[in-house]
Amino acid sequence: MTKFFYKIKYFLLDTFFPNKCINCGKTCDFLCKNCLNLIHKVSLNECLFCKNKCNFGICKKCSLNKHFDGIFCLFNYRDVKNLLKDMKYNGFYDICRFFGEILGDFYVENNINSYFKNYKILLVPVPMHKKRLKKRGYNQTLKISEAFSYKTKINIYDKILFRTRNTIKQATLSEKERRKNLKGVFGCNLEKISNLDIENSVVLLLDDVITTGSTLSECSICLRKYGFKKVYVIAIAKA
Numbered sequence: 429m430t431k432f433f434y435k436i437k438y439f440l441l442d443t444f445f446p447n448k449c450i451n452c453g454k455t456c457d458f459l460c461k462n463c464l465n466l467i468h469k470v471s472l473n474e475c476l477f478c479k480n481k482c483n484f485g486i487c488k489k490c491s492l493n494k495h496f497d498g499i500f501c502l503f504n505y506r507d508v509k510n511l512l513k514d515m516k517y518n519g520f521y522d523i524c525r526f527f528g529e530i531l532g533d534f535y536v537e538n539n540i541n542s543y544f545k546n547y548k549i550l551l552v553p554v555p556m557h558k559k560r561l562k563k564r565g566y567n568q569t570l571k572i573s574e575a576f577s578y579k580t581k582i583n584i585y586d587k588i589l590f591r592t593r594n595t596i597k598q599a600t601l602s603e604k605e606r607r608k609n610l611k612g613v614f615g616c617n618l619e620k621i622s623n624l625d626i627e628n629s630v631v632l633l634l635d636d637v638i639t640t641g642s643t644l645s646e647c648s649i650c651l652r653k654y655g656f657k658k659v660y661v662i663a664i665a666k667a
């Protein structure tokens with residue numbers, strides 16, 4: 429979707445179907461600025477997995493284990509649980525746009541781009557299998573990416589990663605089972621970007637919720653196999 433149509437579409441939606449803040453009821457986006465400010469934000473200086481001090485959401489030790497270099501994650505899952513459930517399971521896909529914009533604003537305000545000076549930045553949404561896409565009608569990570577891209581001007585590359593097979597839902601599995609379930613499930617297609625300098629590119633992998641990080645690790649392993657050296661994660665919340 430071009431930026432122009434993105435703007436028009438959401439202007440019309442906003443005019444005819446105004447949202448209310450789920451916390452205070454004010455007519456505005458899903459959460460008004462005041463209520464949004466009240467929610468605790470995840471610190472980039474604490475490892476999301478072991479709580480050790482770090483620079484970019486993940487410590488060196490966990491980084492080796494998880495295969496990505498940094499994480500930019502905004503909320504704790506419990507604080508935005510209802511909105512995320514509506515977004516994923518109840519068909520309110522406009523919440524994707526809402527969270528994508530918030531993530532984009534924070535990315536710009538915190539000048540995260542400065543970490544990636546001299547690199548080409550690729551925004552890659554975690555892919556959904558065709559079968560599940562058909563069932564849900566939309567891939568939430570792509571929708572979030574569209575809004576994030578609109579705010580940050582970082583281009584989306586949603587054809588680079590794909591799923592080679594459909595998997596059972598991760599939510600019911602233990603960490604060990606999750607890894608097994610996902611082994612080799614992602615593939616990489618670089619045909620459309622054959623003139624890209626992969627060694628000097630950074631991938632921003634975008635997902636909605638991080639739980640154990642298994643899905644993102646598996647994506648990252650696949651990207652590294654194809655020559656990407658830097659893989660960072662962008663996510664709405666950590667469960």
Ligand SMILES: [Zn+2]
Nearest residue numbers: 449452460463
């Ligand atoms: Zn409010």
Ligand SMILES: [Zn+2]
Nearest residue numbers: 475478487490
């Ligand atoms: Zn750690």
